[in-house]
Amino acid sequence: MNRGYVMIIGVPTEIKVHEKRVGLVPNSVSELVRAGHNVLIQAGAGAGISASDADYAAVGAKIVPDAATVFADADMIVKVKEPQKSEYSQLSANQILFTYLHLAADEQQAVGLMSSGCTAIAYETITDAQGGLPLLAPMSEVAGRLSVIEGAAHLSAHQGGRGVLISGVPGVDPADIVIIGGGVVGTNAAKMAVGMGAKVMIFDRSLPRLRYLDDLFGGAVTTRYSTAETLRKAICRADMVVGAVLIPGASAPKLIQRSMLADMKTGSVLVDVAIDQGGCAETSRPTTHEDPTYVIDGVVHYCVANMPGAMPRTSSEALNNATLPHVMALANKGIAALHDDEHLARGLNVAKGELVHPAVKEALSSLSAA
Numbered sequence: 001m002n003r004g005y006v007m008i009i010g011v012p013t014e015i016k017v018h019e020k021r022v023g024l025v026p027n028s029v030s031e032l033v034r035a036g037h038n039v040l041i042q043a044g045a046g047a048g049i050s051a052s053d054a055d056y057a058a059v060g061a062k063i064v065p066d067a068a069t070v071f072a073d074a075d076m077i078v079k080v081k082e083p084q085k086s087e088y089s090q091l092s093a094n095q096i097l098f099t100y101l102h103l104a105a106d107e108q109q110a111v112g113l114m115s116s117g118c119t120a121i122a123y124e125t126i127t128d129a130q131g132g133l134p135l136l137a138p139m140s141e142v143a144g145r146l147s148v149i150e151g152a153a154h155l156s157a158h159q160g161g162r163g164v165l166i167s168g169v170p171g172v173d174p175a176d177i178v179i180i181g182g183g184v185v186g187t188n189a190a191k192m193a194v195g196m197g198a199k200v201m202i203f204d205r206s207l208p209r210l211r212y213l214d215d216l217f218g219g220a221v222t223t224r225y226s227t228a229e230t231l232r233k234a235i236c237r238a239d240m241v242v243g244a245v246l247i248p249g250a251s252a253p254k255l256i257q258r259s260m261l262a263d264m265k266t267g268s269v270l271v272d273v274a275i276d277q278g279g280c281a282e283t284s285r286p287t288t289h290e291d292p293t294y295v296i297d298g299v300v301h302y303c304v305a306n307m308p309g310a311m312p313r314t315s316s317e318a319l320n321n322a323t324l325p326h327v328m329a330l331a332n333k334g335i336a337a338l339h340d341d342e343h344l345a346r347g348l349n350v351a352k353g354e355l356v357h358p359a360v361k362e363a364l365s366s367l368s369a370a
Contacts, residue, residue, distance in 0.1 A: 007331040008038045010074025012067040013045040016081045018289060020048025020312035021319070023078035023099065026055045028320045028327070033060030037331045040064050040074055049313040071095075075334075078327055080319065082109055093117030093352075096330060098323070100124055103349055104363035111367065113350045119335055120350035123323065125357055127343045135326075135347075137184050138318035142308040143273050144188025144244065148177070150302055151240040151271040152196065154293060160300050162267030164239050167197030174198050178234045180226070180255060180280060181244035182209045185273050187216070189242045194220045198240075203231055231255060236263040243272040243280035256281035258296075266298035275303040 009032060011023045022045050024032075029039045039061045043053055053063045064070055071077065071090035079099035083091070088109060091097060093116070101122035103110045113120045123135035148166075155161035155175065168174035175198045179186045182204035193200045194217060203226040204210050210223040224230055235241050235256065241264075245252045252274035261283060274280040275287075283296045286305040293302050308315040326344055329337040338345040349357045355364060 005332055005334065006036055006038065007075045007334070008040060008073060009076050009078060009327070009331060010040040010070035011042065011045055011078055012070045012087065013042045014048075014080055015067075015084055015087070019081050019306070019309055021080040021309060021316045022046050022049055022051065022312075023080055024327070025049065025316050025320045026051055026059050026061075027317075028324045029056060029061045030059035031324060032328065032331060035328060035332065038062065040070050042067055042070050049316050076327075076330060078323075080316070082106065083112075085112060088112035088116055088118075091116035091118040095119070096121065096335065098123070098327065098330065101349055103355075103357075103360045107364055107367065110350070110355065110360070110364055114353050114355065114367070117353050118350065119348070119352075121330075121338075121344075121347040122349045122357070123319075123347065125349065125359070126326065126347035129343070135319070135322045138322050139308045139315060140184035140246075141188045142311060142315050142318060144185040144242075145192045146307050146311060147185070147189050147242050147244070147271045147273050148192040148196065148198075148240075150292070150304075150307075151177075151242065151269045154269045154271075154300050154302055155239060155267075157267075160267065160293065160295055161269055162239055162265060164267075166193070166240075175239040176237055177201070177240045177242065178203065178231075178238040179242045179244055180231065181246065181274075182206070182213050182223075183244065183246055185246065186242070186244035187213065189244055189273075190217065190221055201234055201238075203234070226255075228255075232260055232263075235260060236265075238268060239265060240269045240271065243270065243274045243284070245274045245280045246277060251278040252280045254280060254282050256283075258282045261297035261299050264297070264299050267300065268298075269300045269302060271302045273307060275305055279303060 041056045041061045076096040095118045097120045126135050128134045152166040155164050157163035164175050166175040177193045177198045177200050179202045182202050200221040205226050272279045272284040284303045287303045292304045355361045
C-alpha cells in the first residue's frame with residue numbers, strides 16, 4: 001500500500017516520429033490504481049499497442065483530451081522516449097519526469113529540463129545489484145531477437161539478399177551468422193538464430209562472457225575471442241552479420257571497415273543494432289522502418305534506429321515489467337524513493353535546475369560550468 005500518499009501519474013501520447021510505444025500499459029495502470037493512485041492517460045496514447053481508451057478506463061484510468069492536461073495536472077510524467085521541446089516546455093518544478101533521456105548527446109533537451117526545474121529520472125542510468133542496466137535490458141532483448149528476424153527476411157532475393165533460407169533444408173546448408181558482441185543484444189540474437197537452425201559464431205573480448213555463452217548454448221554456437229583478423233575472416237564467410245557492440249556511454253567502435261565489404265559475400269546482410277550508438281561499421285548510417293536498407297559493395301545494410309519501436313506492444317509490455325516497480329516506488333514515496341534505493345537514485349539526471357548524474361555532467365561540462 002502507499003501509506004496514504006496519493007500521486008497523480010500522467011501518460012501523454014508519444015510524439016516522436018514513428019514512436020508507437022506507451023509509457024504505461026493497462027496492466028501497470030491497474031496496479032497503480034489498486035495502490036490508491038490516480039492515473040491520467042491522454043486519449044489515444046495506447047493506440048500503437050492496440051490498447052483503447054476503454055481498456056485504460058476499465059482499469060481505473062482517467063482519459064484526458066490532450067497532452068496539455070496531462071502536463072498541467074500530473075505529479076509525475078511517465079513516458080518512453082525523451083521529451084520533445086513542446087513537452088519539456090510544459091514541465092514544472094514540482095514534477096517528476098520518468099523516461100529514457102539520453103541527455104549526454106542532447107544539450108538542447110538538457111537545457112530545457114534544467115530550465116523547467118523538474119526532477120528528471122532516466123531509465124537508462126538506473127542500475128541493479130549486479131551492475132547491469134535493467135531498464136535498458138528489455139529493449140536490448142527485443143532488438144537482439146528482432147535483428148535475426150529482419151536479417152532473415154532481407155536475405156531473401158526479392159529484398160536484395162543472397163536468397164539463403166536461414167535454416168536451410170535437408171541436404172542444404174543453413175545460413176552462417178556472425179554476431180559481434182556477446183551482451184544482451186548478442187545473446188538474444190544468438191537464441192533466435194540457433195532456434196531457426198542457423199550456424200552461429202559469437203565474437204566477444206570477455207573470456208568470462210565467452211565461457212558463459214559456451215555453457216548457455218551447450219555447443220550450439222561457436223565462440224571466438226575477437227581480434228581484427230579473426231573477425232575479418234569470419235564476416236567474409238558469413239551470410240549475415242549482426243553488430244551487437246555496446247560500450248556504455250560511448251560510441252560503438254568501428255569494427256567493420258569499408259575495405260572488408262569487398263571480401264564479403266554479395267547479398268549478405270549486415271544488421272547493425274549498434275546504430276543507435278553510431279554503428280559498428282564504417283558504412284553504417286541510420287535508416288527507418290519505412291526505408292530500412294541500402295546496399296554498399298553488394299552488402300545489404302539494415303541500420304534501423306530504435307528497432308524495438310517496430311514491435312511496440314511487446315516492447316511496451318517488456319519495458320513496463322522493468323519500470324513498474326520504480327514507478328510504484330516513486331508514486332508511493334515521491335522523490336524520497338531516491339534516498340531509499342541507491343539503484344533508482346542513479347537514474348537521477350536533473351534536479352532543481354542542475355545536472356546531477358556524473359557521466360551526464362561530464363558529457364555536458366559546459367552546462368555544468370555555466
